[in-house]
Amino acid sequence: MSQAPEKKNRFQISREVQEEFVNGVAETMLSLAQTAGEWKKPWTADTPMGMPFCATTGREYGGANMVRLMLTSIVQSYKDDRWMTFKQLQQLQKDNPDLDMKIRKGEKGVKLLRPEEIVFTVEEDGRWKFLSQEEIKQFAEQKAQEQETPDIQRKTLFYPFTVFNASQVDGFPQKEQPAHAMTEIERNEFVEKFIASSGIPVEHHGGDAAYNHAADLVKMPFPERFTGTDEYYATKLHEFYHATGHESRENRQNKQSQTLKGYAFEEMRAEMFSMLTGARLNLPMPESNSAAYIEHWNQKFSGGDIKAVFQAATEAARALTTMRQFEAGEQPSARWFPKSEVWPELVNMQKERDAATGADFHSLPQIAPQTAVPRSERPTLVDSIAAFKETDDPVAKARLVLQNPDFLEMALKQDPNAVRDLASLCDTLSQTLYMELEEKSRTESVAHRTPEQQTAPAPRMRA
Template sequence: MAEKNNNTPEKKNKFAETRENFVNAVIESLEKGKIPWQKTWDADCGNNLLYNPVTGTKYKGVNNIMLIYSSYAKGYEDNRWVTFNQAKENGWSVRKGEKGTPIEIFKFYDKSTKKDLDMTMYNSLSPAEKVEYFTKNVYIVAKNYTVFNAQQVEGIPPVEKKEVKNIDYNKIDKIMENCGVPITHKGSSAFYSPSTDQIFLPEREAFHSENDYYATALHEIAHSTGHPSRLNRDLSGKFGSKSYATEELKAEFASVFIGQEKGLNYNFENNIAYIQSWAEVIKNNHEVLFSAIKEASKITEMVLGYEKGKVLSKELTKGKDKGNEVEI
């Protein structure tokens, strides 16, 4: 029997390798002082959300950031993304030599049925039954799919230009009114105080525009969701600490997501110390990037819910994020 060659390199997990490449690219950008998730596409399409024009899927969470980064790195200004087959099926074609952008899909398989998890059945279970069933019978398979920006696709119709509407600041006012946190206008700094559960903002006149004022307010409201009565995050870190940098990263991503939903631009020049601290914490633990994006999705859901007077407790948000949508 032939001797086993112990020098044969192990086959890399493609999903893990793709994530590692993405994190390294983000770190490299941050170390150069560049924030790679700032908006680059044309908002005249009607909103800031990245989406698939074939399925109507709006990309969220990690996929949202991956595609924003790709837009930033490659200069894409179109916010539409499709797969190779979707382009082909619609009579379009991906230009020869174009490289796509990987996104993540999580599928849930049922060990007992050997099929996809029956969500109708699963949702009919009690909370306790769901935990038991998921633990015993369900396993998650993570996969990568490749999508192409509309600028890489020949034959795709030009993006439909919609009438650009002014941002409805009344809706953001509702969020500020219903967030449950007193907002005081004074001083020259914007911050959230965890000890008193208060937000402090400079007077409106101190901001360059309404966009800047509301974007800043929403950023501080994002921080306030970390209060023990809400999502209960660690807000004890001081400037320069790992926990402080991690919380700022969560609020940063939440600000991007909320800005997309509300049509706000969130392209402020961040202090270089913040950017370097993000690079440092991510470099020390790559998973920090993904956990921050995941938490930012929960923050976004809570903050947007304030508009309709909806308040989610930390109990209601536990376990809600089971991965990205299967539809791409």
């Protein structure tokens, strides 16, 4: 006689739901990265991709749910940003009997997560006692009166619900077109204004794109070195996201982030943000070269850390929400974002930095493709090992370790206890590299300046 399957508790169900959700996000990201070269945008500048929202309530989806819906829209080429559950569609049909709305046969929905906070106490025998709203209120009143109350604990569990895109529903009313969509020039000006108003300084130089944490500075190659404005702004937003992790902003630079896993995870978050902003602003997807990086992180570094991946999606969505709020003329809810009254001054300060380095891209009608410098390919494991043995330059060694995912894996296997020390070394070496690039940029930027710019006063910097 077969045994009945063991009944799962709500915590097991919640974890399984999160695992399925995170795996879906990771698979979608990997699929996008692998096919970035052949990927074609289903929307145009006249009909840009909007933020996913509920077709019945009008409310935008937030956090990790927003990430999954936007990524799904990219993969499935959905032009519509309206979503609904099956029950919501039924209610719409009931309210509009003249319409004949049905989900097409064979269409599959997308599972999202609904958070629910549970409140409980732990009994003497170790069992959990879940509290009702009445009991929670009663204990709160007792505590206010300084009466003895049990230790109340809280946890957030997740439950699934499935939504369908309006494009999957036959007979669904056509979406109204937006009154105005940004042109390419307006989009570029918006990105410039957004990053400048955030207070994150950007300086152009002759080296690669990078964010220097110690100096809290985004370093960008001169605009004319890119294949076009799309690639320039996609790269700039990627580095902007890294800068939001500074301790004065989202503070993602904790002890865990100083490990190789932490560095890789930060890059994973930035790739996710790049995909979302690319869809939102008609910017190119990250290069297919990033597929290996994403796959490597997912296979070698995640270690089943479902909460971490879920957190990454939430953090990427938070940054996108900040950008959307700024676009709408609102004060972004992010606590670190400067108040609107100082935005004009910050924008002017950034213009002065650009002028001082000769990066006057605002007046360029088109960035010349013939001067483009392609991103360097990551070296193979064999090349990295050979180069590592041949050089005594610590900066070169650091580059090799950080650029090659397979080399990172090898370092972890050979000496897992030294991971934090290695990360600390790389952080120290990055300062050396920064000084090297800074000196190089001072020399090279002179060639890009006009006589008037060479005699211009130094840009004002915030204290």
